[in-house]
Amino acid sequence: MTLNDTLLISLRAVTSYRVRSLLIILAMALGVAAVVMLTALGDGARRYVVNQFSSIGTNLIAVMPGRAETSGAFLGATMGRTPRDLTLKDAQLIGRLPQVRRYAPLNVGVAELSAAKRLRDVTVLGSTADLIPIRHMNLAQGSFLAHDSEHSAQIVLGAKLAEEFFPTSNAIGQRIRLDENRFLVTGVLALQGETMGYNTDEIVIIPIDYAQSLFNTTSLFRILVEARSHSDIPSAKEAIHDTLKKSHDGEEDVTIITQDAVLDTFDRILHALTLAVAGIAAISLAVAGILIMNVMLVAISQRTPEIGLLKAIGADAADIRHLFFAEALWLSLAGTIIGFLFGQFGSLLLRLAYPQLPAWAPAWAIIAGVIVALITGILASLLPSSRAARLDPVQALSKK
Amino acid sequence: MIDLTEITRIFKMGDQSVYALHEINLNIATGEYVSIMGPSGSGKSTLLNIIGLLDRPDSGRYALDGKNVTDLTETEQAQTRRDKIGFVFQSFHLVPRLTAAENIEMPLILGEIPPDERKSRVADALQAFDLQSRAQHRPAELSGGQRQRVAIARATILRPKAILADEPTGNLDHSIGAEVMTLLEKLCQEGTTLIVVTHDRELSARAKRHIGMRDGKIVTDSS
Structure with missing residues (x-):
């Protein structure tokens, strides 16, 4: 057949x-x-x-103070030492590495935002201009720490905050208070909604020096680093590690997490x-x-x-x-x-x-x-x- | 043409051995018209199955067309069946989901005949058995006589040397049965060996040679 x-x-x-x-x-x-x-x-x-x-950034590396140990003795704890601070100087050293495209030191805290008889507590991010591109945030209007204004008291408002505080007028150019300090609104973030569990519509961003004095600290919460390319991530991580070890007198007291590893x-x-x-x-x-x-x-x-x-x-x-x-x-x-x-x-x-x-x-x-x-x-x-x-x-x- | 020497077939029933065929010697020449009669259990169907290569003897020798077919492999037996032997059954055994024409075509398909030739040969067969108007009907839509004509057309489509019919009229009424027998006898006159197994005396009487069986043995053989 x-x-x-x-x-x-x-x-x-x-x-x-x-x-x-x-x-x-x-x-x-x-x-x-x-x-x-x-x-x-x-x-x-x-x-x-x-x-x-990937919506929070690409080729990201986060540097945090303190060493995350999952095993073995943590020397600092037994000898009464705390981990060394991560400082702006560290951030600048990282910024000079060839594998790094840009970096943004970051401080986070809560402060009271007030203007025109309205007030509320907000999450405050203290950083530099590069935070916006590193974190893939978009400004709906204005700018943040544009050239030649690095040391002025600027503030960028989340979309929802701008709407709440200045419902009738343009927020740009308005004066607003964060605790006892006065800031000039230079930008408003685009409405983005919630990503990875927090809402960028209800935050404010101020320059890092103002944030450090506001929260009375010299230590950074973390440093966000963007590598030049995906393939640069491992060598960038190593370079950051070596740089910080040197600047911290040979102490390995930072934790470096790549977005890749988490992903x-x-x-x-x-x-x-x-x-x-x-x-x-x-x-x-x-x-x-x-x-x-x-x-x-x-x-x-x-x-x-x-x-x-x-x-x-x-x-x-x-x-x-x-x-x-x-x-x-x-x-x-x-x-x-x-x-x-x-x-x-x-x-x-x-x-x-x-x-x-x-x-x-x-x-x-x-x-x-x-x-x-x-x-x-x-x-x-x-x-x-x-x-x-x-x-x-x-x-x-x-x-x- | 059919040459059986001391053919024995034993069936095991529990721990008892029953001789269905006991040292049968039989010669049937080409073109003969033979009837095999006997009561049920006399071994006549078993004999027909062995002649048709559906069953194998436990001992003895069977030569078909001068060729020993006792030790053929299963596939060789199937080929021999297909090319040399046509079966006609009491219950017709048509494939219910195929049309009359397709049923007739089956042996040609199994013989790997090319489709064009198949079509013309089936058309010829339908005409020869007066089934043209029924070609596209399924067996369920055919009368008993028509079904048996389809079965005979199928049995003869590859022009076998022998037609083995097991109670071919058993499921047909008298006049239709006689028509079917006339068809088979016509094939026999054209040179095909015809072997009919029956327990109907009248049917048996139509044959030229009569073989009587009892308890696995041939008891009468008269021409």
């Missing part, structure tokens, strides 16, 4: 037993659709987190999660495979006389095996294709329902899902088709 005829005749059997075929195809399709949709969900979550991270961790966790849900969904493929095997066995028992007849008119064991094998293959192929379409449609609905979640099934999951489905179908049909091929023609023919 030629391959062409085998495929055609087995397709005839698939289309003749409609209900049976539809049920198998549905079972297979649900399995494949589950793999596609669940991995779309998992990978969508991963991409959501990655997007959030990698999240990426790995969520990727593992996606794999896990894909694995769970794959179980439904195995169930579909067992269903195919079961239904094929029933089909063979129903069609035993037919198998006997085919043998009587000259079909050998291989012909019979190929026929039933091809039948199972058609069923799993149809189930896989329909399941793939179901899954893509479901992912589309997910994306429509949650626009911020990029729920696209990753290519590896689709390919793996399809291959696993087809292999399951093939494995599940091996036993039934070889059983059909082994049937004794005399007994098969006499079965009513």
